[in-house]
Amino acid sequence: MSTLWLVATPIGNLGDLQPRAVEILDRVALVCCEDTRRTGLLLQHAGIRAERLAVCNEHTEYARIDDMLDVLGSGRDVAVVSDAGTPGVSDPGERLVAAALDAGHDVSAVPGPSAAVMAVTVSGLPTDRFVFEGFLPRKGRDRTERLAEIAAERRTVVIYESPQRVVKSIADLAAACGADRRVSVSRELTKLYEETVHGTLATVDLGEPRGEYVIVLDGAPVDDAEATDDEVRRSLAALLADGATARDAAAEVSDTTGRRKRDVYEIANALRNDTAGRGDTAGRNDTVGLA
Template structure:
């Protein structure tokens, strides 16, 4: 029988959030795959765990680690995957190992726990009945412009991650794409001593000097049930294309925003 690949959630700040079952799994597995052996080593030491073996698993090494992980699983041993903070596989390494384990008919399970995205959306005060996780936006070019245009017409609450050195630029880009009146909640240092939650609109919010990793929770576009006219659709298409989107991408985004069929919208671009 093969071993189990465990996705183990670790604290996003407060070390007291590490679950007892996570400690049990980390102590029992044959191999712990982590982004930073020093950081995870400190967490394990704090929890009284001595890992049998550790391996670096980040965006550069995850693919090369697959054969080693499958070897341990194939011999009946268990493997744990952890990220520096939060749930592995969510904007962190782990997804490729999970896919490889599934393809090799190995067991995959998890020890659920902290997630910055879930914590941010639940304390945001925005609509939590439907929300979408966007992770990190593309850094530049057409991909970024397309994603921003999609967010501008997304009716669900959107959750984004951002690094400190790009936080102000992303807020500015979101304001330009979504308008200054869209509500947003900006969080950082969640569960830590200096946990910060700032609420406001894209046009007025002030997050001060950017520090730490951010989670943005963006309100969805208000739903207008008034049917969009061809003139409304044409105006939205012109704006999207002027922002650098292709006719095909613009038609998809505007169709989502207006509720019109993509085929009908695309015809207006021709």
């Protein structure tokens, strides 16, 4: 079965090109890339004479699908690369992958450099859960709504930004999230002038913006105040009235309030029994205790 390969390429330091990436790029029949000149230089550095290069950027990716499918249909492999990093992550590749899968071809990848992952790991912020936002909308309602979503997001947030807009984006994030939200900002990752600065949205100093930026933003603070029994009862009553079992209602309320599941389940059982005593069948769904 022919395969579409997504091949990660260096985000700055050419020494990060993986040996398996060289192997794949050297044997495929077609390399789809954002810029043939830039990819040509990378291949030349690796000693590869590509059989064929074809432009696949944000404007031409859809038009490149038939070409890719023709090559895959002939039994040969195709590779996709971006100018830097992992294709398909804020770069072309997503449409090609969907089309290849729809046509029944295999899709695989040669993992490697990713600015988002590198920036998270050096940020000093929580890495157990994070969300990738890519580039923010440039203006208007879409930008306002996205900023509001980011402000409420409890996971660490990763954002890409250009040197022309990074200062404005930091200011807009401060307005939406609060000036004291922690942030790490990286630029020129793996390159000679690599730099990561840490601070808050109010204090982080970017100097003279240059290079591509990755903003890593701390998640929204979690309210540590434990929900009261009355608050738990109100939440449970609404779920039970909608037909949820006591077990399911307790699990959901426990997740949203942080209260122990066993304690919430006891309250749910009491509510259900009280409802049953009044002759109301709502919420009379199960009697199984928690394991």
